[in-house]
Amino acid sequence: xxxxxxxxxxxxxxxxxxxxxxxxxxxxxxxxxxxxxxxxxxxxxxxxxxxxxxxxxxxxxxxxxxxxxxxxxxxxxxxxxxxxxxxxxxxxxxxxxxxxxxxxxxxxxxxxxxxxxxxxxxxxxxxxxxxxxxxxxxxxxxxxxxxxxxxxxxxxxxxxxxxxxxxxxxxxxxxxxxxxxxxxxxxxxxxxxxxxxxxxxxxxxxxxxxxxxxxxxxxxxxxxxxxxxxxxxxxxxxxxxxxxxxxxxxxxxxxxxxxxxxxxxxxxxxxxxxxxxxxxxxxxxxxxxxxxxxxxxxxxxxxxxxxxxxxxxxxxxxxxxxxxxxxxxxxxxxxxxxxxxxxxxxxxxxxxxxxxxxxxxxxxxxxxxxxxxxxxxxxxxxxxxxxxxxxxxxxxxxxxxxxxxxxxxxxxxxxxxxxxxxxxxxxxxxxxxxxxxxxxxxxxxxxxxxxxxxxxxxxxxxxxxxxxxxxxxxxxxxxxxxxxxxxxxxxxxxxxxxxxxxxxxxxxxxxxxxxxxxxxxxxxxxxxxxxxxxxxxxxxxxxxxxxxxxxxxxxxxxxxxxxxxxxxxxxxxxxxxxxxxx
Numbered sequence: 001x002x003x004x005x006x007x008x009x010x011x012x013x014x015x016x017x018x019x020x021x022x023x024x025x026x027x028x029x030x031x032x033x034x035x036x037x038x039x040x041x042x043x044x045x046x047x048x049x050x051x052x053x054x055x056x057x058x059x060x061x062x063x064x065x066x067x068x069x070x071x072x073x074x075x076x077x078x079x080x081x082x083x084x085x086x087x088x089x090x091x092x093x094x095x096x097x098x099x100x101x102x103x104x105x106x107x108x109x110x111x112x113x114x115x116x117x118x119x120x121x122x123x124x125x126x127x128x129x130x131x132x133x134x135x136x137x138x139x140x141x142x143x144x145x146x147x148x149x150x151x152x153x154x155x156x157x158x159x160x161x162x163x164x165x166x167x168x169x170x171x172x173x174x175x176x177x178x179x180x181x182x183x184x185x186x187x188x189x190x191x192x193x194x195x196x197x198x199x200x201x202x203x204x205x206x207x208x209x210x211x212x213x214x215x216x217x218x219x220x221x222x223x224x225x226x227x228x229x230x231x232x233x234x235x236x237x238x239x240x241x242x243x244x245x246x247x248x249x250x251x252x253x254x255x256x257x258x259x260x261x262x263x264x265x266x267x268x269x270x271x272x273x274x275x276x277x278x279x280x281x282x283x284x285x286x287x288x289x290x291x292x293x294x295x296x297x298x299x300x301x302x303x304x305x306x307x308x309x310x311x312x313x314x315x316x317x318x319x320x321x322x323x324x325x326x327x328x329x330x331x332x333x334x335x336x337x338x339x340x341x342x343x344x345x346x347x348x349x350x351x352x353x354x355x356x357x358x359x360x361x362x363x364x365x366x367x368x369x370x371x372x373x374x375x376x377x378x379x380x381x382x383x384x385x386x387x388x389x390x391x392x393x394x395x396x397x398x399x400x401x402x403x404x405x406x407x408x409x410x411x412x413x414x415x416x417x418x419x420x421x422x423x424x425x426x427x428x429x430x431x432x433x434x435x436x437x438x439x440x441x442x443x444x445x446x447x448x449x450x451x452x453x454x455x456x457x458x459x460x461x462x463x464x465x466x467x468x469x470x471x472x473x474x475x476x477x478x479x480x481x482x483x484x485x486x487x488x489x490x491x492x493x494x495x496x497x498x499x500x501x502x503x504x505x506x507x508x509x510x511x512x513x514x515x516x517x518x519x520x521x522x523x524x525x526x527x528x529x530x531x532x533x534x535x536x537x538x539x540x541x542x543x544x545x546x547x548x549x550x551x552x553x554x555x556x557x558x559x560x561x562x563x564x565x566x567x568x569x570x571x572x573x574x575x576x577x578x579x580x581x582x
Contacts, residue, residue, distance in 0.1 A: 046428050046429050046451045046452070046519065047426055047427065047428050047429075047449050047450065047451045047452070047478070047479075047517050047519050047520035047521065048428065048517060048518045048519050048520075049404060049426060049449075049515075049517040049518060049550065050500070050518060051515070051547075051548045051549045051550055052548030052549055053377060053379065053402055053404050053424070053547055053548035053549075053550060054379065054404055054548075056343065056345070056377065056379070056548065057320070057345060058282065058284065058318045058319060058320035058343060058344075058345050059282070059284075059320075060234070060257045060259065060282055060284065061255075061257065061280065061282055061318070062208075062232060062234060062255065062257060063255070064206075064232055064255060066229065066253060066254070066255065066278065066279055066280060066315075067278070067279070067280055067314075067315055067316045067340075067341070069314050069315065069316075069339065069340055069341065069374075070253065070277060070278035070279075070314040070315055070340075071277040071278065071313035071314035071315075071338075071339055071340070072277065072313075073228070073229075073252035073253070073277055073278070074250050074252060074275050074277055075226060075250065075252075076224060076226075076248065076250070079145075079170065080170065080200065080202055080226055082147075082172055082174070082202070082204045082228070085145070085147075085172065086124050087124050087125065087126035087146070087147040087172070088124050088126070089104050089106075089122070089123075089124045089125050089126065090126045090127075090128050090149075091103055091104060091106045091108075091117070091119075091125060091126070091127050091128065092128045092130075093108065093115060093117065093127055093128070093129045093130070093131075093138065094130055094131040095113065095115065095129065095130070095131035095132060095133045095136060095138065095153060095154075095155060096130075096131030096132055096133070097131065098110045098113065098115045098131075098136075104122065104125070105119065105120065105122040106118065106119045106120075106122060106125060107120070112135070112136065113133040113135055113136025113137075114136050114137045114139070114157075115136065115137070115138050115139070116138075116139045116140075116141065117138070117139070117140050117141070118140075118141040118142055119140075119141075119142035119144065119146055120141075120142055120143060120144075121142075121143050121144060122142070122144060123144050123145075125142070125144070125146045125147070126146070126147040126148075126149055126174075127140065127146065127147070127148045127149065128149045128151050128176075129148060129149065129150055129151060129153045130151045130152050130153055131152075131153060131154075132153065132154035132155070133154070133155055133156065134156045135156070135157070135158060136155060136156075136157060137155060137157040137160060137161060137162055137163070137164060138155060138162070138163050138164070139161075139164040139165075139166060140164070140165045140166065140167055140171070141166055141167055142167045142169065143167070143169065144167075144169055145169040145170035145171070145172070145199075146167065146169065146170075146171060146172070147171075147172040147173075147174055148163070148165070148171065148172070148173050148174065149174040149176050149205070150173065150174070150175055150176060150179065150181040150205075150207065150209060151176040151179055151181075152176070152179040152180065152181065153179075153181050153182075154181070154182045155182070155183050155184070156182075156184040156185075156186075157184070157185055157186060158185075158186030158187075159186055159189050160185065160186075160189045160190070160191045161185055161189075161191040161192075161193060161194060161195065161196045162183040162184060162185055162194050162195065163183050163194070163195045163196070164191075164196050165195075165196065165197040165198060165199070165201070166196075166198050167198060167199055168198045168199045168222075168223075169199050169200075170199055170200045170202060171197050171199055171200065171201055171202065172202045172204060173195075173201065173202065173203050173204070173205075173209075174204045174205040175203070175204070175205035175206065175207030175208065175209050175230075175231055175232070175233075176205060176207045177205065177206045177207055178206075178207060179207040179208070180207065180208050180210075181207060181208065181209045181210070182209075182210045182211075182212075183195050183209070183210070183211045183212070184211075184212040184214070185212070185213060185214055185215055185216075186214060186215065187214045187215055188215060189215050191215060191216055192216055192217060192220045192222075192244075193213060193216055193217040193218060193219055193220030193244065194211050194212060194213045194214075194215075194216075194217075194218055194219070195211055195218070195219045195220070196220050196221075197220070197221040197222070197223070197225075198221075198222050198223075199221075199222070199223050200221065200223040200224055200225075200226075201219070201221040201223070201224070201225045201226075201245075202225075202226045202228075203225070203226065203227045203228060203231045203233065203254070204228045204230070204231065205230060205231060206230035206231070206232070207231075207232070208232040208233070208234070209231070209232070209233045209234070210233075210234045210235075210236075211233070211234070211235045211236070212235075212236050212237075213235070213236070213237035213238065213239065213240065213242075214238055214239060215239055215240075216237075216239060216240045217237060217240050217241045217242070217243070217244040218235035218236065218237040218241070218242045218243060218258070219235055219242070219243045219244065220241075220243075220244040220245070221244070221245045221246065221247075222246050222247075223245070223246060223247045224245050224246075224247040224248035224249065224250065224272070225243065225245045225248070225249050225250070226249075226250045226251075226252065227249075227250070227251045227252060227253065227254045227256055227279060228252050228253055228254060229252065229253030229254055229278065229279065230253065230254060231253070231254035231255065231256070231279075232254065232255040233254065233255070233256050233257070234257045234258075235256075235257070235258045235259070236258075236259045236260075237258075237259075237260045237261075237262070237265065238260075238261050238262060239262050239265075240260075240262055240265055241260060241265055241266045241267070241268075241269045242258035242259065242260045242265075242266070242267045242268060242269075242283070243256075243258060243267070243268045243269070244266075244269045244270075245269075245270045245271070245272070246270075246271050246272070247270075247271065247272045248270055248272040248273045248274070248275075248308075249268060249270045249273075249274045249275075249306075250273075250274075250275045250277070251274075251275070251276045251277065251278070251279050251281055251315065252277045252278050252279065253277075253278040253279040253315070254278075254279045255279060255280050256279060256280070256281045256282070257281075257282045257283075258281075258282070258283045258284070258303075259283075259284045259285075259286075260283075260284075260285050260286070260287065260301070261285075261286045261287050262287045262301075263287040263288050263289065263290035263301070263323075264287060264288075264289055264290040264292070264299045264300060264301050264325075265285060265287050265301050266285070266301065266302050266303075266304075266305040266330075267283035267284070267285055267302070267303040267304060267319075268281070268283060268303070268304045268305070269302075269305045269306075270305070270306045270307070270308070271306075271307045271308070272306070272307070272308045273306065273308045273309050273310075273311070274304065274306045274308075274309075274310050274311070275310075275311045275312075275313070276310075276311070276312045276313065276314070276315050276317060276340060277313045277314050277315060278314050278315040278340075279315045279316075280315065280316045280318070281315065281316065281317050281318070282318040282319075283303035283304065283317075283318070283319050283320070284303070284320050284321075284322075285301040285302065285303055285320075285321045285322070285323060285326055286301075286321075286322050286323055287301045287323045287326075288300075288301070288323040288324040288325065288326075288348070288351055289301070289323065289324050289325030289326075289351025289353075289358040290351075291353050291356070297356060298325070298351060298352070298353055298356040298357055298358045299325075299358060300321075300323070300324070300325030300326050300327055300330075300351055300358035300359075300360070301321055301323050301325070301326040301327070302321065302326065302327040302328070302329070302330040303319035303320070303321055303327070303328050303329065303344075304317070304319065304328070304329045304330070305327075305329075305330045305331075306330075306331050306332065306333075307332045307333075308332065308333050309331065309333045309334045309335065309336070309367075310329065310331045310334075310335045310336070310365075311335075311336045311338070312336070312337045312338065312339065312340050312342060312374060313338045313339045313340060314339045314340040314374075315340045315341075316340060316341045316342075316343075317340070317341070317342045317343065317344075318343050319342070319343065319344045319345070320344075320345045320346070320347075321345075321346045321347075321348060321360070322346070322347045322348055323348045323351075324348040324349050324350065324351035324358075324360070324382070325348060325350060325351030325357070325358030325359065325360060326346055326348045326360050327346065327360065327361045327362070327363075327364050328344030328345070328346055328361070328362045328363055328378065329342075329344065329362070329363045329364065329365075330361075330364050331363075331364070331365040331366065331367065332366050332367070333365075333366065333367040334365070334367035334368050334369075334370070335363070335365040335367070335368075335369050335370070335390075336370045336372075337369075337370070337371045337372070337373070337374050337376060337399065338372050338373050338374065339373045339374040339399075340374045340375075341374060341375040341376075341377075342363075342374070342375065342376045342377070343377050344362040344363060344376075344377070344378045344379070345362075345378075345379050345380075346360045346361065346362055346379075346380045346381070346382060346385055347360075347380075347381050347382055348360050348382045348385075349382035349383035349384065349385070350382070350383050350384040359384040359385065359386065359407075360380055360382045360383075360384065360385040360386075360406075361380065361385060361386045361387075361388075361389055362378030362379070362380050362385070362386070362387045362388055362403065362405065363376075363378060363387070363388045363389065364386075364389050365389070365390045365391065365392075366390075366391045366392070367390070367391070367392050368390060368392045368393045368394070368395065369388065369390040369393075369394050369395070369412075370395050370397075371395070371396045371397070371398070371399050371401055371421065372397045372398045372399060373398045373399040374399045374400075375399065375400045375401075376388070376399065376400070376401045376402070376403075377402045377403075377548065378402070378403040378404070378405065379403075379404045379405070380404075380405045380406050380407070381406055382406060383406065384406065384407055385405055385406040385407055386405055386406075386407045386408050386409075386411055387403030387404065387405030387407075387408065387409040387410055387411075387425070387427075388401070388403050388405075388409070388410045388411070389408070389410075389411045389412075389413075390411070390412050390413065390414075391413045391414075392412070392413060392414050393412060393414045393415050393416070393417070393437075394410065394412035394415075394416040394417070394435070395416075395417045395418075395419075396417070396418045396419070396420070396421050396423060396444065397419050397420045397421060398420045398421040399421045399422070400421065400422045400546055400547070401421060401422070401423045401424070401425075402423075402424040402425075402546075402547040402548065402550075403424065403425050403426070404424075404426045404428070405426070405427055405428060405430075406427075406428050406429055407427060407428075407429060407430045408427050408430045408431050408432075408434040409425035409426050409427045409430075409431070409432050409433070409434075409448075409449075410423070410425045410432070410433050410434070411431075411434045411435075411436075412434075412435050412436060412437065413436045413437070414435075414436065414437040415435060415437040415438045415439070415440065415466075416433065416435035416437070416438075416439045416440070417439075417440040417442070418440070418441050418442065418443070418444050418446060418473065419442045419443045419444060419472075420443045420444045421444045421445075422444065422445045422546045422547070422551070423444060423445065423446045423447070423448075424447045424448075424546070424547040424550060424551065425446075425447075425448045425449070425457075426448070426449040426517065426520070427449070427450055427451055427455065428451060429451045430450065430451055430455050431450050431455045431456060431457070431458075431459040432448030432449050432450050432456075432457040432458060432459075432477070432478075432479070433446070433448050433457070433458045433459065434459045435459065435460045435461065435466070435468075436461045436464070436466075437460070437461060437464075437466050438460055438461075438466045438467055438468075438469060439458065439459070439460040439466075439467075439468045439469065439482075440469045440471070441458070441468070441469070441470045441471070441472065441473045441475065442471050442472045442473065443472045443473045444473050444474075445473065445474045445475075445512060445546075445551070445553075446458070446473055446474070446475045446476070446477075447476045447514055447547065447550070447551055448475075448476070448477050448478070448479075449477075449478040449479060449517050449520045449521065450478070450479035450480075450520065450521040451479075451520065451521060452479065452520070452521045452522065453521070453522070455479060455521060456477075456479050456480050456481055456482055456483075456521065456571075457477035457478055457479040457480060457481060457521060457525070458475075458477050458481040458482060459481075459482050460482045460485070462482055462483065462484045467482075467484065467485060467486050468481055468482045468485035468486070468570075469485070469486045469488070470485065470486070470487045470488060470489050470491065470527060471488045471489055472489055472529065473489070473527070473528075474505070474507055474510075474512055474527070474528050474529075475491070475525070475526060475527040475528070476503075476505060476512070476514055476524070476525075476526055477491075477524070477525040477526070478497070478516065478517060478520045478521055478523075478524055478525075479520060479521020479522065479523060480493075480521065480522075480523045480525050480568075480570070480571055481525060481570050481571075482570055482571075483570045483571035484570060485569075485570040487527075487568075487569065487570065489527055489528075489529065490527065490531065490567070491525050491526070491527040491568045491569075491570075492525065492526055492527065492531070492532065492565035492566060492567060492568055493523060493524065493525050493565065493566050493567075493568040494523075494524040494525075494526065494534060494563050494564070494565060495563060495564040495565070495566070496524075496563070497516055497523075497524035497536070497563075498516065498536065498537075499516055499517065499518050499519060499520075500515070500516065500517075500518050501515065501516050501536060501537055502514070502515050502537065502538050502539065502540055503515075503516065503534060503535060503536050503537075503538065503560075503563075504534070504535040504538045504540070504557045504560060505526055505528070505532050505533075505534055506532060506533045506534075506535075507528030507529055507530055507532045508528070508529065508530050510553070510554075511553070511554070511555070511557060512551060512552075512553055513538065513540040513543070513551065513552040513553075513555055513557060514550060514551045514552075515549075515550050515551075525568055526565065531565075532565070533562070533565075534562070534563040534565060535557070535560030535561065535562060535563065536560055536561050536562075536563050537559065537560050537561055538557050538558065538559050538560035539557070539558045539559050539560075540552050540555040540556070540557055540558075541555055541556045541558075542554075542555050542556050543555025543556070
């Protein structure tokens, strides 16, 4: 859609408006323009819904029960697995009463409450650390891989890192069963993290660890980090990122909670791949956007940020960003969702400084997005907040995808292809599905909703010479589909539709029941492999629920009124339904 042209038409039609009211579609535009802010969407309506998708929230959850939907654990090297190692030489360190000593080839030196342990070329060393200090630290040196078992330890270092693992060999951090461990740094030091590791950082054990970063990152590895089943780790960072790794982050299990509050800070940040195979990971970011003087660009906070690829195979991700310009997931290369569950909420609006801005997004990927399984729920409520966006191609072959967004719900800058799965896309102020290239719907179940004219529920870039191509799938489109579409599979328009009402769409022997939004674009369009029937005002029991209860397959349907369906070729439905112009 040419939204600027549409806006000019709207402005012309509003020439007689003499005052702004709460319902005035131009009030937001003028208020933002006068405040040198951003230009809001100018479509004639908006869409809203109710239910779990519109209300689910994300909060820190330290309970230890891990999700059962897991994939095979991934370790870059078999040597990264604790069970493939022998750390039988235990060296005890009591930080409440540290003592300089040499034991089993390990040299321990003490300066006040600051302890340095150097195992040199000794193998199989496991440091068993206990006790507490409010003005101390533990530093590990050595030329061989080693383990650090945190056995009920509390370290606060006002000047630098609390746990400084300066060996560039593998460091296995084991959280002793049943123990609580805390690490805290001070303000104003030069440390890279409260827990800093020069080598590979490998978390194991079923104890708990709390890390507070007041100067830089909470946990930082110059190599990669792995999290294994059983760990319960909480990280809070107030000045930079929560968990930072240079060469990758691999979550195979455990409970990981991260909170960051600095401007443009990242909850989990990797310069290389991030792979999620299990566990429950919860990340909250509250910082606003900021101007990066090095890159000379505006950046927003993100719960998960990778400069490389993201792959989700299992486990759960719970992500919430509340600051302006914040994102749930930000990926520089490709993102692959094969399993597990991803829940994303963003509430902040657009962050803008000078002529640069950062818009809030649930999931933003610069490369392709491929979704083949699992569940993805996204909700954005701040100005300009898109739900799921790729700068390249979007391919959905399976899984459940539900996006309830302020702006476009699901957007691709190139082609979008859907061949399977269950897809819900509701743009509160814009399109439901929006492809800036061709949009191919070949299968799956699609329930798309737009805000109203000039938007459509399913949009392709016809202005650029592209088309929406429908050759399969079960489709419900509140607000119609792009004019000029190639509809090899016939589409039909309902004679009318009502808000907040249960409908049953039957195609052959399969029935998809859905609840209409409380407001949305005009015109209800449906499609299936054969000519469908549509009932309004039905009651539905049992069945399999999707999209937080907005769609049901296989339920028992009773009651309802038959709705007349007529042939449809594309464009906004202008004759019926709440919302839009009619």
